[in-house]
Amino acid sequence: MNYERASGGGRVAWPRKSHERRVEAFYSIGATRFGDCHGGYLNFGLWEDGCDYLRAAENLVRHLASWGGVDDRSRLLDVGCGFGAQDVYLARNFRPHAIVGIDIVWPHVLAARARAREAGLGLEVRFEHGNATDLSFFPAGSFTHVLGLESIVHFDTRERFFREAARVLAPGGTLLLADYALRRPPRGLLDRLFVSLVRRCWQVPVGNVGTVESYRCKVEAAGFCEVEIESVGDRTIPGYFREQCSRGHRRALRAIRGRFALWLGLAMDFLVHTSWARGQLDYILVRARKR
Numbered sequence: 001m002n003y004e005r006a007s008g009g010g011r012v013a014w015p016r017k018s019h020e021r022r023v024e025a026f027y028s029i030g031a032t033r034f035g036d037c038h039g040g041y042l043n044f045g046l047w048e049d050g051c052d053y054l055r056a057a058e059n060l061v062r063h064l065a066s067w068g069g070v071d072d073r074s075r076l077l078d079v080g081c082g083f084g085a086q087d088v089y090l091a092r093n094f095r096p097h098a099i100v101g102i103d104i105v106w107p108h109v110l111a112a113r114a115r116a117r118e119a120g121l122g123l124e125v126r127f128e129h130g131n132a133t134d135l136s137f138f139p140a141g142s143f144t145h146v147l148g149l150e151s152i153v154h155f156d157t158r159e160r161f162f163r164e165a166a167r168v169l170a171p172g173g174t175l176l177l178a179d180y181a182l183r184r185p186p187r188g189l190l191d192r193l194f195v196s197l198v199r200r201c202w203q204v205p206v207g208n209v210g211t212v213e214s215y216r217c218k219v220e221a222a223g224f225c226e227v228e229i230e231s232v233g234d235r236t237i238p239g240y241f242r243e244q245c246s247r248g249h250r251r252a253l254r255a256i257r258g259r260f261a262l263w264l265g266l267a268m269d270f271l272v273h274t275s276w277a278r279g280q281l282d283y284i285l286v287r288a289r290k291r
Contacts, residue, residue: 009128010129011106011109011129012129012130012131014104019156019203019205020104020131020156022203023104023105023154023203024104024105024106026203027104027105027108028105028106028107029257029258029261030253030256030257030258030261031105031107031108031111032107032111033255033256033257034083034111034256035256037252037253037256038053038054038057038249039053039054039057039058039085040082040083040084040085040088040111040115041053041054041057041058041082041083041085041086042082042083042149042150043057043060043061043086043149043150043178044060044150044178044236044237044239044240044283045057045059045060045236045239045240045243046059046060046063046232046235046236047059047235047236047238047239047240048235053240053243053249056239056240056243057085057086058089060149060178060236061086061089061090061149062089062093063285064147064149064176064178064285065090065093065094065147065176067176067285067287068145068147068174068176068287069174070090070094070096070145071094071095071096072094072095072096072097073096073097073144074094074096074097074144074145075096075097075098075142075143075144075145076090076096076098076099076100076143076144076145076146076147077099077100077101077102077135077138077142077143077145077146077147077165077168078090078099078100078101078102078147078148078149079102079132079146079147079148079151079152079161079165080102080103080104080132080148080149080150080151080152080154080155081101081102081103081108081112081127082103082105082108082112082149082151083108083111083112083115084101084108084111084112084113084115084116084125084127085115086147086149087099087101087112087116087125087127088115088116088119088121088125091116091119091121091124091125092119096124096145097124098123098124098125098126099124099125099126100126100127100128100138100143101125101126101127101128102127102128102129102130102131102132102135103127103128103129103130103151104129104130104131104132104154106129109127109128109129112127113127131155132148132151132152132155132161132164132165133155133156133157133160133161133164134160134164135164135165135167135168138168139168140167140168141168141169141170141171141173142168142170143168143169143170143173144169144170144173144174145169145173145174145175145176146165146168146169146173146174146175146176147176147177148161148176148177148178148179149177149178150178150179150180152177152179153179153180153202153204153208154202154203154204154205154208155205155208156205156207157205157207157208158207158208158215158218159207159218159221159222162175162218162219162221162222162223162224163222163223165222166222166223166224166290169290170290171290171291172289172290173289173290174287174288174289174290175219175224175286175287175288175289175290176286176287177284177285177286177287178283178284178285178286179215179283179284179286180281180282180283180284181210181211181212181214181215181281181282181284182195182209182210182211182212182280182281182282183211183212183231183279183280183281183282184211184279184280185211186280191278191280194271194274194275194278194280195209195275195280197271198268198271198272198275198281201264201267201268201271202268202272212229212231212282212284215229215284215286216229219286219288220288223290223291224288224289224290224291225288225289225290225291226287226288226289227286227287227288228286228287228288229284229285229286230284230285230286231282231283231284232283232284232285233276233281233282233283233284236283237272237273237276237281237283238273238276240269241269241270241272241273244265244266244269245266245269250262250266253265
């Protein structure tokens with residue numbers, strides 16, 4: 001298929017008051033000024049002793065790609081690709097046959113295209129503006145791998161995305177995700193308050209709030225088998241929270257997003273970290289095979 005113009009290549013106009021428009025507005029704040037901050041990565045990272053954020057972010061990408069068997073025969077769809085940093089990394093280090101990244105945020109798509117051009121990547125890497133819950137511009141069986149780094153929590157809903165991912169994957173294809181789930185159902189008013197605040201501030205649809213086991217059931221119901229879920233909250237959330245609170249990063253984010261957005265982001269990071277520390281929230285890595 002022609003990956004270059006799979007969805008027409010242009011911007012999608014999301015309906016007013018739609019969830020997609022709210023998410024795009026949320027992530028567009030400062031996006032045109034983000035540049036090479038954090039190397040262009042937006043993920044929480046997989047932290048090792050003594051590593052910095054860039055290494056942690058690349059650790060996460062490398063772990064998922066290795067776990068999922070990405071190689072030079074792979075045709076990979078990256079949903080919620082952000083600024084495309086992980087796709088440039090994958091192209092250089094795993095050399096898949098083709099990568100298509102889609103993102104709901106138009107400034108992300110423009111920045112990802114510029115990043116790929118600067119890296120000298122040609123037809124093997126393409127970026128599109130689109131919604132991962134509607135991949136109808138890709139024929140069934142187009143990809144061997146579907147990758148999603150943390151973006152899935154925003155999709156309206158996860159179930160719709162899982163079904164679309166199963167459709168565009170070839171038989172035996174692999175789903176690779178980094179995502180969030182509850183370790184346990186909320187207990188009492190304070191638990192429910194934390195979950196509600198995180199969900200509302202972070203533009204998470206209410207249908208995406210659920211436990212790890214309910215997550216597994218949804219993946220299986222969409223047509224996947226051999227579902228493996230790895231809990232890595234202790235290797236992601238604390239390290240990312242420390243980095244976000246560091247003086248240097250706060251200074252950089254204030255220049256990029258402004259003072260109000262900086263403190264709003266730090267408040268959300270605090271809620272996520274506190275929810276994890278209370279035993280509510282977890283960060284999970286998921287691998288599954290299409291039946």
